[in-house]
Amino acid sequence: MTITSHEKLLEVDGVTVRFGGLVALHDVGLSIRPGTVVGVIGPNGAGKTTLFNVVCGFLRPDEGELRWKGRPLRKHRPDQLAGLGIARTLQGLGLFGGLTVLENVMTGAGRLARTGALASLLGTGRAARDERELRARSEDVLAELDIAHVADLLPGALPYGVRKRVALARALVAEPELLLLDEPASGLSTAEMDELATRITSLSEKTAVVLVEHHMDLVMRVCDEVVVLDFGEVIATGPPDVVRVDPAVADAYLGTAPEEQPSA
Numbered sequence: 194m195t196i197t198s199h200e201k202l203l204e205v206d207g208v209t210v211r212f213g214g215l216v217a218l219h220d221v222g223l224s225i226r227p228g229t230v231v232g233v234i235g236p237n238g239a240g241k242t243t244l245f246n247v248v249c250g251f252l253r254p255d256e257g258e259l260r261w262k263g264r265p266l267r268k269h270r271p272d273q274l275a276g277l278g279i280a281r282t283l284q285g286l287g288l289f290g291g292l293t294v295l296e297n298v299m300t301g302a303g304r305l306a307r308t309g310a311l312a313s314l315l316g317t318g319r320a321a322r323d324e325r326e327l328r329a330r331s332e333d334v335l336a337e338l339d340i341a342h343v344a345d346l347l348p349g350a351l352p353y354g355v356r357k358r359v360a361l362a363r364a365l366v367a368e369p370e371l372l373l374l375d376e377p378a379s380g381l382s383t384a385e386m387d388e389l390a391t392r393i394t395s396l397s398e399k400t401a402v403v404l405v406e407h408h409m410d411l412v413m414r415v416c417d418e419v420v421v422l423d424f425g426e427v428i429a430t431g432p433p434d435v436v437r438v439d440p441a442v443a444d445a446y447l448g449t450a451p452e453e454q455p456s457a
């Protein structure tokens with residue numbers, strides 16, 4: 194079957210990013226189809242975070258283009274992602290320490306700011322109805338991630354692995370078509386990582402996933418396709434089994450810690 198451009202959710206086409214004289218990304222291209230999990234890997238400094246930041250709208254490319262469902266995405270900002278159908282989790286989690294878990298998750302819909310604080314307080318009108326719906330949806334997502342019991346706690350009181358799940362819940366409440374995960378496995382125990390792998394695989398039935406990750410075993414286990422960056426260039430793209438044995442990939446990882454090598 195021929196895949197036409199509108200069947201791709203996100204396309205990154207010829208993207209170059211420079212920081213002064215340093216070329217962090219050079220002519221990078223990739224595409225994400227619905228229902229797929231795409232891993233972005235590469236040694237330290239390869240450009241993974243820079244690519245993530247370009248997709249999120251934190252950084253503008255110097256050259257190249259992003260397309261969302263076939264339409265150019267030129268001036269998008271991180272706060273517009275939820276409206277487009279894209280959600281993300283960040284390495285730093287970014288949870289609000291003064292809000293409960295449930296309230297944190299509710300902020301993920303990117304809607305609260307628009308509902309009107311006064312109407313919400315008075316509990317009347319459409320804003321109040323919207324908020325009730327959002328609250329119910331947030332509770333459902335917390336239950337799906339098996340953390341409904343911490344809904345009324347502050348994130349600071351929770352173990353790191355649970356906080357990471359809260360951050361994931363906040364991304365999922367927006368019901369994204371594309372979920373961007375930046376190092377979701379960092380700091381997790383082996384058991385938590387197993388649980389995350391299962392979770393990502395089941396999530397991909399509803400949403401495409403881009404996974405920027407150092408843990409090769411997770412990437413190789415859950416991804417349909419892996420994009421390998423080295424010095425800002427894509428040096429390999431393909432299914433995990435193909436990328437794993439690509440000599441260029443092995444070369445790129447030579448000299449890095451064994452646990453970061455694709456064969457690990």
Ligand SMILES: Nc1ncnc2c1ncn2[C@@H]1O[C@H](COP(=O)(O)OP(=O)(O)OP(=O)(O)O)[C@@H](O)[C@H]1O
Pocket residue numbers: 212215216217235236237238239240241242243244
């Ligand atoms: N804001 C910045 N200003 C200058 N150089 C930067 C900036 N951000 C990243 N770089 C450089 O761009 C290159 C790519 O960095 P990036 O953080 O995207 O790599 P990475 O693959 O995410 O690395 P890591 O695995 O270590 O997180 C590196 O050489 C880095 O030093």
